[in-house]
Amino acid sequence: MKRTLTAMALVLAATAATADSNGEKIVVEFGYPYSHLFDVTYEAILPKFYEAHPNIEIKMRATYESYEDGTNTILREAVAGTLPDVTMQGLNRQAILVEKGIAKSLEPFIAAEEDFAKDGYHQAMLDLGTFDDAVYGLPFSISLPVGYYNMEVMAKAGYDETNLPTTWEEVVQACVKLRDAGVDNPMFWGWNITGNWFLQALMWSQDKPTVMGNDFQLDSEEGLKALNTMQSIFSGCEMQNLEWKAALASFSAGDLGMMYWSTSAVGAVERAMGDFTLVTNEYPGITASGPMGLPAGGNSALLTSTSDDPEQLAAAWAWLKFITSGEGAADVARTTGYMPPNQAANEIILADFYADNPAKATAVRQLPLLREWQAYPGDNGLAATQVIYDGLEGIVTGEFEDMTELQEELSDEVQDLLD
Amino acid sequence: MSDVIQQDTPATTFRFNTRAALTHAVLIVGALIVLLPFYTMISLSLKAPHEIMQQTGGFMGSQQPFRDDFCVKLGNAVEDCLVNPIIYNYTTAFEKAPLLRYLLNGVIVTVSIFVIQVFVALPCAYALAKLRFWGREAVFALVLFCLLIPVHAIALPLYIMLAKLGLTNTYAALVIPWTISVFGIFLMRQFFMTVPDDLIDAARMDGMTEYGIIWRVMLPTAIPALMAFGIFSIVAHWNDYFWPRIVITGNRDLFTPPLGLREFKGDADGDNFGPMMATACIIVTPLIVCFLLAQRRFIEGITLSGMK
Numbered sequence: 001m002k003r004t005l006t007a008m009a010l011v012l013a014a015t016a017a018t019a020d021s022n023g024e025k026i027v028v029e030f031g032y033p034y035s036h037l038f039d040v041t042y043e044a045i046l047p048k049f050y051e052a053h054p055n056i057e058i059k060m061r062a063t064y065e066s067y068e069d070g071t072n073t074i075l076r077e078a079v080a081g082t083l084p085d086v087t088m089q090g091l092n093r094q095a096i097l098v099e100k101g102i103a104k105s106l107e108p109f110i111a112a113e114e115d116f117a118k119d120g121y122h123q124a125m126l127d128l129g130t131f132d133d134a135v136y137g138l139p140f141s142i143s144l145p146v147g148y149y150n151m152e153v154m155a156k157a158g159y160d161e162t163n164l165p166t167t168w169e170e171v172v173q174a175c176v177k178l179r180d181a182g183v184d185n186p187m188f189w190g191w192n193i194t195g196n197w198f199l200q201a202l203m204w205s206q207d208k209p210t211v212m213g214n215d216f217q218l219d220s221e222e223g224l225k226a227l228n229t230m231q232s233i234f235s236g237c238e239m240q241n242l243e244w245k246a247a248l249a250s251f252s253a254g255d256l257g258m259m260y261w262s263t264s265a266v267g268a269v270e271r272a273m274g275d276f277t278l279v280t281n282e283y284p285g286i287t288a289s290g291p292m293g294l295p296a297g298g299n300s301a302l303l304t305s306t307s308d309d310p311e312q313l314a315a316a317w318a319w320l321k322f323i324t325s326g327e328g329a330a331d332v333a334r335t336t337g338y339m340p341p342n343q344a345a346n347e348i349i350l351a352d353f354y355a356d357n358p359a360k361a362t363a364v365r366q367l368p369l370l371r372e373w374q375a376y377p378g379d380n381g382l383a384a385t386q387v388i389y390d391g392l393e394g395i396v397t398g399e400f401e402d403m404t405e406l407q408e409e410l411s412d413e414v415q416d417l418l419d
Numbered sequence: 420m421s422d423v424i425q426q427d428t429p430a431t432t433f434r435f436n437t438r439a440a441l442t443h444a445v446l447i448v449g450a451l452i453v454l455l456p457f458y459t460m461i462s463l464s465l466k467a468p469h470e471i472m473q474q475t476g477g478f479m480g481s482q483q484p485f486r487d488d489f490c491v492k493l494g495n496a497v498e499d500c501l502v503n504p505i506i507y508n509y510t511t512a513f514e515k516a517p518l519l520r521y522l523l524n525g526v527i528v529t530v531s532i533f534v535i536q537v538f539v540a541l542p543c544a545y546a547l548a549k550l551r552f553w554g555r556e557a558v559f560a561l562v563l564f565c566l567l568i569p570v571h572a573i574a575l576p577l578y579i580m581l582a583k584l585g586l587t588n589t590y591a592a593l594v595i596p597w598t599i600s601v602f603g604i605f606l607m608r609q610f611f612m613t614v615p616d617d618l619i620d621a622a623r624m625d626g627m628t629e630y631g632i633i634w635r636v637m638l639p640t641a642i643p644a645l646m647a648f649g650i651f652s653i654v655a656h657w658n659d660y661f662w663p664r665i666v667i668t669g670n671r672d673l674f675t676p677p678l679g680l681r682e683f684k685g686d687a688d689g690d691n692f693g694p695m696m697a698t699a700c701i702i703v704t705p706l707i708v709c710f711l712l713a714q715r716r717f718i719e720g721i722t723l724s725g726m727k
Contacts, residue, residue, distance in 0.1 A: 029669070036685045039515065040489045062671045065664075065681040073668045080582030082669060193687055244687055253473040261687070268689020271488050272472035335492045337688065 025057040026315040032088035033070045033299065035063035037264075038141075041335040045328045049319065056315045067093055067194070067299065068382075074304065078102045085305035085316040088140060091128055092195045092373040094300055096381070098131045103302040105134045109317045119325040120344025124370045128341070129300050137300035138324040141338035143264035144294050144363045144370070145190070145201050147284065151277040153257035156181040164281045168229050171258065171284055172236030178257050179238075187237040187258040188247045191230065191396060195373060196388045197262070197295055202226035204293035204371045205286050211374050214418050216384075219411035227395070227403040229286055234396050241396045248272070260284075262297055263363035266337035270359070280362040293371040298338055339363050341370070380417035387413050460703075464696035467504040471692045480504055504693065509701075511694035516679035517672075518701055525676045525702075528593045529656045533649055535598040540648075541641070544607030545633050549619055559608070565601040571661070578665055588673060592666040597656060603648050610644035611637060646716045654706060676702040 032038055046058065064070035067090030074097060077083045089097065097103040106129075110116055121138070129137025149164060157177035165171045171187065178186035191198050196210070203210045208222035217223060233239065242250065251259045252272040260283065269278065285291040301320045305313055322328045329340035330349040337360060340346060346354075346364055354361040376384040391410045394400040458478075463471055466480035482504060490500035512518055546552070547559050577596050578587070586592045614637065622636050638645075660677040667673045679702070683695035710717055 031668075034685055034688070035515075035681070036683045036691045037688055039682075040492055044493060060671065061669050062667055062674065062678075063681070065684050066686055069664075076578060076582075076665070077668055079579060080587050082582070082587060084669075190687075245690070248689055249472045249474065252469070253475075264688045267488065268685060272469050272689065274469065274473050335489075 025055055026312060027057045027059050028086060028312075028316050028319050029059045029061055029084040030086050030319065031061040031064065031070070031073070031084045033064035033067055033090070037267075037336055038088075039063075041141075041331055044331040044335055045323055048327050048331075049322050052322065053315075053318055056318060058319060064088075071096065074102060075100075078304075081306070083304045083306050085303070085307070085312070086320050087302050087304050088299045089137070089302055090195075090373075091137075091139065091296055091298055091300050092375040094129060094137045094302060095131060095375045095377070097302060097304070098136050102304055103136045104304065105136055106138065106303060106317075106320075107134050109303075109313075109321075110135060113321075118344070119321075120329070120342040120346075121325065122343045124367075125341040125343075128296055128370070128372060129302075137302045138320060139296070139298060139300045139341045140324055140329075141264075141298045141332045141336060142341040142363075142370070143262040143297040143338050144366050145198065145260060145283045146263045146362045146366070147281045148251060148259040148261055148266075148269065149279045149281060150251070150254055150257050151279050153178065153183055153186075153254065153276070156183060157257075161279055161281075164279070165258075165284055166282070166290065167284050167288055168233055168286060172232060174258065175237035183257055185240055185250065185255055187233075187239055188242060188251065188256055188260070189230075189233055189237075189239060190247070190259075190261045191392045192244060192389070193262060193297075194385075195297075195375075196385055196392070197297060197373065198260075199226060199230075199388060199392060200295040200374060201283065201291070202229055202286070204295055204369075205283075205291035207292040209372075209374060211376055211418070214377055216376075216411055216414045216418055218407060218414070223411070224403060224407050225286065227407055230392065231395050231403055235398075239396065241393070262337075263339070263360070264297065264337040266359050268337070278359055280359045282362060282366060291369055294366060294369045295373040296341070296370050297373055333360065339367075341367070376414070376418060378418055384414045384417045387417065460696050460699050463692050464508050464700050465505050466693060467507075468691070468693055470504075472689075508693035508697040511691075512679070512697040512701060515694065516674075516682040516698060518676070518679055518698060520672060521674050521676045521679045522701070522705075524590075524673060525657055527590065528675055529653045531590070531594045532597045532656050533652045535594070536600045536603050536648075536652055537645065539599050540603035540607050541638060542630070542633055543604045544611050545629075545637055547604070547608045548611035548614075549616070550629075562601050562604050562608075566605060570596075574662070574665060581666060587666050588669040590673065593663055593673070593675065596662070600648075600652065603652070606648050607641060607644060610641055614640055643716070643719060646713070647719070650713075650717055653709075657706060658702075 032042070042060070049056075049058065061084055064073055070087070070089055071093040074083065074087055074089070078100070083102070094103065113119075125139055126135050128139050129135055147164070149159075151159075151161070154160070154164070154174075157174060157180070159174065165174050175186040189198065200210045203217065203222060203226050206222040206225060208217060208220060210217055218226075247256075247259065247261075248265065248269065249272075250256050252269055252274065254274045254276050263280065266280065283291055283294060301324060303313075303316055303320060305316050307313060307316075324340070325342050326345060327349065329342040329345035330353075332338055332340045333345070333350050333353060339360065346367070354364055375381055388410060391400070391406060394406070395403075400406040462478045465478070465482075466476055467483070467485040469485065470476035470480045484501040484503055485507075486497060487500045487502050487507060490502075491497055547555060547562070581587050581592050581595070586595070618636060618640075619632055622632050627635065657675075658677060659675070660680075663675045663678055667675075667678065676698075679698050680695055683691040683698070685691065
C-alpha cells in the first residue's frame with residue numbers, strides 16, 4: 001500500500017512539474033458564493049481581465065451555495081490541502097480564516113503598489129478586512145440596509161418621495177396611516193437576515209458595536225434602546241413574521257408598502273416586481289439625525305494560496321486587485337444590487353450609472369456610514385448568532401414583552417458562549 | 420381514482436362500504452399531499468420570475484415574453500433579451516448549470532456504486548448465510564451494528580481519509596465511500612437464508628466452485644432482491660446532495676445533478692426559482708420514468724425488503 005502511495009505521489013509530482021514547465025499561462029483558482037448573483041458579474045469582468053493579463057487564466061471552482069458554505073468549504077479544503085488561490089468570503093466570516101492562518105496578509109502586496117490609495121481603496125473599505133493592523137481582505141461587493149417603498153401604496157397614506165419616513169417613529173406612524181387607508185400588511189423589517197445584521201444595524205445606528213473584544217454589548221443602554229425600537233416597530237406596525245422568501249414575494253406582489261432590507265436585493269426585486277414604482281431611500285434612524293453607522297454586508301476577497309511561487313502569488317494578487325478596483329469593481333454595481341466599496345469606481349466610472357439607477361444610489365449615499373459586520377468571536381460564534389436570532393423572533397411573535405428581561409436573558413446566554 | 424368513479428355508478432354487485440370509502444378518502448388526501456410539491460415544481464418551472472414571486476398566472480403562467488435582466492446586464496440590447504418563460508427556464512437549466520454533464524456524472528456515479536456494491540455484497544451475504552465458519556455470528560453482528568451508524572457521523576473522518584489520499588474532487592471520492600453497503604449485505608443475506616441448501620449442495624456435487632455458485636446459482640435466484648436493493652441504492656445516490664457537496668469543491672465538472680440546483684440560489688437577494696425548478700424536474704424525470712417502467716418490481720421490492 002505504502003509503495004503504491006509513493007508511486008502515486010511521484011506520478012502526481014511529475015505531472016505537476018511538467019504542467020509548470022509547459023504551461024505559459026499561470027492558473028489562478030478562484031472560489032465564490034451565490035453563482036446565481038455573481039456569475040454574470042464575473043462573466044462581465046473576465047474578458048477585461050484577460051485583455052489586461054493575457055498570461056493568467058482564472059479557473060472558477062465549484063461555487064459556494066451561501067457564505068456559511070463558503071467558510072465550511074475553505075476550512076475543509078485547508079485540511080485537504082486543496083485551497084484555491086483566491087476566495088470570496090462573507091464579510092463577517094473573514095475573522096475565522098485569519099485566526100486559523102488560512103488567509104494570507106495582503107500587506108506585502110499593498111506595500112509594493114505605487115498608487116494604492118489612488119486606485120480608490122479608501123480607509124473605511126480597508127478597515128472591513130483589517131485584522132491586527134494588517135489588511136487580509138479586500139471587499140468586493142458591499143451592501144447596506146436601505147428602505148424599499150412601493151410608492152403607489154405609500155400614496156394611499158399621503159406619502160410621496162419628499163416625505164418618506166426618516167426615523168423609526170415615523171415608520172410606525174406611517175404604518176398606522178397605511179392601515180387606516182386599508183393596507184393590511186404595511187411593512188416588513190428584515191430582522192431575520194443572516195448574522196443578526198439588523199440588530200447590528202440598530203446598534204451601529206447609535207454608534208455602538210455589538211461586540212467589543214469578547215464582550216457582548218447588548219447589556220448597554222444602547223442595547224436596550226435597540227430592543228425597544230424593534231419592539232415598537234413590530235407591534236406598532238403589527239408586522240407579520242414572514243420568512244425571507246415570503247417577505248420578498250409580498251413586496252414584489254405589491255402587498256407591502258415599506259420593506260427594510262439589504263440593498264443587494266434591488267436587482268431581484270426589480271426582476272420580480274409587479275406594476276408599481278419602486279423607490280429606495282435612506283435607512284431610518286432612531287433619532288432625527290439618522291443612523292450614525294450601518295453594518296456592511298457582502299463579500300470580500302481573501303488570498304488563500306498555499307503556493308510559494310512568487311509568480312503564482314503575483315497572478316493571484318493581480319486578479320484580486322482587478323476585481324476590487326477600477327472597471328472590475330464597477331461591474332459589481334452594473335450587474336448586481338451590490339456596490340463596490342471602491343471610491344474611484346463609485347465616483348468616477350459609475351457616476352452616470354447611479355443617475356440612471358436611482359434605486360441603487362441610496363446605498364452609495366450611505367457609504368460614509370459603513371461599519372463592520374461583526375462576527376461573534378470564538379468557536380461558539382454560530383451558536384451565539386442563533387441564540388440572538390431566537391430572541392429577536394420572540395419579539396416578532398410577541399413571546400417576549402418585557403425588553404429589559406429579554407436584554408438580560410440574551411446578554412447572559414450570549415456572554416456565556418463568547419467566554 | 421377509478422374506485423371513486425365506480426362508487427358513483429350503480430352496479431348490481433356494488434355495495435357501499437364505509438370502511439373502503441374511508442380508506443380511499445384517506446389515501447386520496449395522502450396522495451394529494453405527496454403530489455402537491457410536484458405540482459408546484461412543474462408549475463414554477465413553466466412561469467416567469469415575476470409571476471412566481473407575485474403568485475399569479477395559475478399553473479402555466481401567461482407565457483408572455485419577459486426581459487432577462489442578466490442578458491441586459493451583459494450589454495445586450497433589450498429587444499434581444501426578451502425570452503419565453505418555458506424556454507428560458509429550461510435552456511438556463513441546461514446552459515448555466517451544464518445539466519447534461521451533471522446527468523452523465525450522476526449515471527456514472529450511481530451505476531458504479533451499484534455494480535461495486537453488488538460485487539461486494541453478494542459474496543459477503545452468501546458467506547454469512549450459507550457458509551459455516553468461526554466468528555460468523557460476530558461478523559453478522561458487526562454488519563447489523565454498521566446499519567446503525569448514520570453517514571453524517573463518519574463524514575468528516577471519511578473526508579480526511581480521502582483528502583490524505585489526494586482523492587477529493589474525483590469520481591473516486593463520490594464512489595468509494597459507498598462501495599460497501601451493509602444494508603445490501605444484510606438484505607441479500609436475509610434473502611439467501613430463504614434459498615434451500617439443497618440447491619447449493621447440488622451445485623457443489625456438480626463440481627462448481629464457491630464463486631461459481633455465487634454468480635451462477637445464487638445471483639439468478641436473487642434478481643428480485645437485487646432489484647429492490649438497486650432501487651434503494653440508485654435513488655439514494657442519485658438524489659444525494661450531502662456527500663457530493665462535501666467532496667466536490669474544486670471542479671464544477673464533477674457535480675452530480677442535485678448540486679446543479681445550487682447554481683440558482685441567491686438567499687436574501689432572491690433565488691432564481693424558474694430554472695431551479697426546471698433543473699429539479701429534469702433531475703427527477705429519470706427516476707419517475709424508471710419507476711413507471713418497473714412499477715411492479717418496485718412494489719415487489721418494497722414489500723420484499725419491508726422486513727417481513
